[in-house]
Amino acid sequence: MASGSPVAFDWPVGSSSSPLTTLDLNLLGILRELLRERNVTRAAQRVGLSQPAASAALARLRKHFDDELLVRAPGGYELSALAHQLADRVEVVCDGIEALLTTGAQFDPATSHREFTIVLSDYAIAVLGERLAATAAEQAPHVRLNLVLVREALSARIAQTIRTVDAVVSTPNARFRVPEIRSAALFRDRWVCVAGRGSRFGATLTEDDVRDASWVVPYHRDSEFPSVVPVSGQLAALGLRPTVGVRVDSYQAVPFLVASTDRIALVQERLARLYAERLGLRVLDPPAPLEPLVSRLWWHERHTGEPAHEWFRRVVVRAARTIGAADA
Incomplete structure (x- = not known):
C-alpha cells in the first residue's frame, strides 16, 4: 500500500468474529491520513478521494470505533484520546500491509509513493x-x-x-x-570538546580543566552513569563523572547551551563545526584520545x-x- 493511496482490499465478510471482518480495510489508508493531517480535505487529497468521500469514510470510522476520532477545536481539529492510541498502531499496520503486498514486486522510485x-x-x-x-x-x-x-x-x-x-x-x-x-x-566522526569563546579554558585542555568544569551533557541521568548513551561512555573513558550544569535530551541543543557560558561539553566534531562560527565556540581536543564515533x-x-x-x-x-x- 503506497502512501497517498487507499488500501486496495476486497475483504469477504464471513462468519468469523475477527475484527478484520467488521471493517472495510480500504478505510485504513484514509484513517492513517486523517490522523496524520487532522484535516479531512488534506487527507482526501493525500489518498486521492473527494472531500465528501473522505467525510463519509470518517463517519464510518467513527461508527466503527464508537469515537469522534477528530474533535473540533479552535482553528481546526484535535485527536481524541482513542485517536492518539490509534495513530502509532495504524502506521505499523499499514506499513506491514504494504510490505506484504509488495513482496517480490519490482520497485520504481520515480513513480512510487511509498x-x-x-x-x-x-x-x-x-x-x-x-x-x-x-x-x-x-x-x-x-x-x-x-x-x-x-x-x-x-x-x-x-x-x-x-x-x-x-x-x-x-x-x-x-x-x-x-x-x-x-x-x-x-560515516565516522570524532569526539571534541566545545567551550565558549570567552571561557576560562586555554588552547589545550588538561585533566584538571575537565574534572573541575561544569558540563552540558545530553541524555544524562544521575542514576545511571555510564549509560548506553555514547557521550556518557566517552566521559567515563576520560575518567570523569561530570559535574552536570545542564542536561538536555538533544545533541543539537548542546552547542547553544555552552555558548556564552563557562561550561564545556563533549560533542561530535561534525556537529561542533556546524555551530562553531555561528555561536562563537572554541573546538578543543579532549585531554586524552577517544575512540572514534x-x-x-x-x-x-x-x-x-x-x-x-x-x-x-x-x-x-x-x-x-x-x-x-x-x-x-
Missing part, C-alpha cells in the same frame, strides 16, 4: 539529513521519508524497534547484536531482499558518502 521510516538522532539529522532528503527527492519525488527522533533508551528496545521501522541510524553497541539485524557502514544503518533481515528497501538503503549510504568516508 513511505520509509527511519529512526535517528538529531545529531544524525544535522549531519545526514540534508543530503538524505536531497538524494531521495532527486530519484523518487513522490516517496515520503518519516524521520523519527531517537529516544535515549532506543538500544534497550532495539529488537522490538527494528521490526516496526525500515531502518535505524545509530552507533553500534552490544545490544545491537541481535541475529536478525543487518547493518551497513555510513561510527554511525551505521541497521535494518531487520526480512527487508534485505526487498527491492524497495534495497533502493532505500542505497540512498542512505550514498547520502552518507557525500559527507565523508564510511570505512567503519
Whole structure:
C-alpha cells in the first residue's frame, strides 16, 4: 500500500468474529491520513478521494470505533484520546500491509509513493539529513521519508524497534547484536570538546580543566552513569563523572547551551563545526584520545531482499558518502 493511496482490499465478510471482518480495510489508508493531517480535505487529497468521500469514510470510522476520532477545536481539529492510541498502531499496520503486498514486486522510485521510516538522532539529522532528503527527492519525488527522533533508551528496545521501522541510524553497541539485524557502514566522526569563546579554558585542555568544569551533557541521568548513551561512555573513558550544569535530551541543543557560558561539553566534531562560527565556540581536543564515533544503518533481515528497501538503503549510504568516508 503506497502512501497517498487507499488500501486496495476486497475483504469477504464471513462468519468469523475477527475484527478484520467488521471493517472495510480500504478505510485504513484514509484513517492513517486523517490522523496524520487532522484535516479531512488534506487527507482526501493525500489518498486521492473527494472531500465528501473522505467525510463519509470518517463517519464510518467513527461508527466503527464508537469515537469522534477528530474533535473540533479552535482553528481546526484535535485527536481524541482513542485517536492518539490509534495513530502509532495504524502506521505499523499499514506499513506491514504494504510490505506484504509488495513482496517480490519490482520497485520504481520515480513513480512510487511509498513511505520509509527511519529512526535517528538529531545529531544524525544535522549531519545526514540534508543530503538524505536531497538524494531521495532527486530519484523518487513522490516517496515520503518519516524521520523519527531517537529516544535515549532506543538500544534497550532495539529488537522490538527494528521490526516496526525500515531502518535505524545509530552507533553500534552490544545490544545491537541481535541475529536478525543487518547493518551497513555510513560515516565516522570524532569526539571534541566545545567551550565558549570567552571561557576560562586555554588552547589545550588538561585533566584538571575537565574534572573541575561544569558540563552540558545530553541524555544524562544521575542514576545511571555510564549509560548506553555514547557521550556518557566517552566521559567515563576520560575518567570523569561530570559535574552536570545542564542536561538536555538533544545533541543539537548542546552547542547553544555552552555558548556564552563557562561550561564545556563533549560533542561530535561534525556537529561542533556546524555551530562553531555561528555561536562563537572554541573546538578543543579532549585531554586524552577517544575512540572514534561510527554511525551505521541497521535494518531487520526480512527487508534485505526487498527491492524497495534495497533502493532505500542505497540512498542512505550514498547520502552518507557525500559527507565523508564510511570505512567503519
